Amino acid sequence: MNKNKSTARAHPNIALIKYWGNLDNELRLPANSSLSFSLSALVTQTTVQFDDQLTADQVVIDDLPANDSASRRVNLHLDRIRQLADIKTYAYVESKSNFPSGAGIASSASAFAALTLAACSACNLQLDLRALSRLARQGSGSASRSIFGGFVVWHTGKTDAESYAESIADKDHWPVVDLIAIVNASHKTVGSSEGHLLAETSPLQAIRIADATRRLEICRQAIVDRDFNALASIVELDSNMMHAVMMTSKPTLLYWSAATIEIMKTVLRLRHEGLDICYTIDAGPNVHCICIREDAKAAHDILKKIPGVVDVLESPPGGGAITLDR
Ligand code: DP6
Secondary structure, three states: OOOOEEEEEEOOEEEEEOOOOEEEOOOOEEOOOEEEEEEOOOOEEEEEEEOOOOOOOEEEEOOEEOOHHHHHHHHHHHHHHHHHHOOOOOEEEEEEEOOOHHHOOOOHHHHHHHHHHHHHHHOOOOOOHHHHHHHHHHHOOOHHHHOOOOEEEEOOOOOHHHOOEEEEEOOOOOOEEEEEEEEOOOOOOOOHHHHHHHHHHOOOHHHHHHOHHHHHHHHHHHHHHOOHHHHHHHHHHHHHHHHHHHHOOOOOOOOOOHHHHHHHHHHHHHHHOOOOEEEEOOOOOOEEEEEEHHHHHHHHHHHHOOOOEEEEEEEOEOOOOEEOOO
């Protein structure tokens, strides 16, 4: 007898070379390849149960019924999986993350990686990791990377089959730490999905994309060589280039707050003083400060004291998505 219920866990990831803008928004084929590592301390756990009695998908996120747009996005993703599995049954979905959703940390990567794995497993759809990554990508681009553990590259591509992620180094390859300086953002931000649609409106996006393969290769080599100086300059350049595109989009996307800039300046000063640390920023005001493990304690203490920083989360690289069924 086939099972109809499964639970999976996945970690969010921090992109060192960013995904911003799609060649195909429907399939989420990214305009450039990206590179990230998964964050072991942060986790989303999702249970999917297909049930013949249901007349619609039911989605609960962090103990509350999901709002309309989140429900719709989950429903669309389950439709993709139902189509592959050739079933029509609706599902009950319960998802929980151990990091505060109000903190503005992109949770769609871990959410759609866990959802993809749990749903495929619950309807007995046997897919290899590459196929899971392609499927997760259609739910949320960065989720394609969260299927894998350690340091991960997600390839751009002209077709669905060509755009998938793969691991380039194990989580233990390099003991780096992501210190996420959480900034108290009172303003509402524009979500990544909306942001990707605006990338093309910036005159800088074409330049950013044309140079992306070069940046990714430098970043990949810095990881292989465990060369922090090389990593720091390319990671900050890539983040700055993405934010330059955001700031020059129509309408303007400005994610930084005063505290964001204060943290960036502090990171630059600390590096000048000899700490191995650099910054990278996603679609929000929080700053991911990447440092080597030996410098994490000192950096954590300094970041915590910056006015406007309400919390500092800390995570080393983690593993890939897994099912918890026995
Ligand atoms: C700035 O993967 O959240 O974090 O595909 O619409 O779900 P959707 O977007 P998402 O975009 C992530 C953007 C980013 C950079 C990155 O993680 O590469």
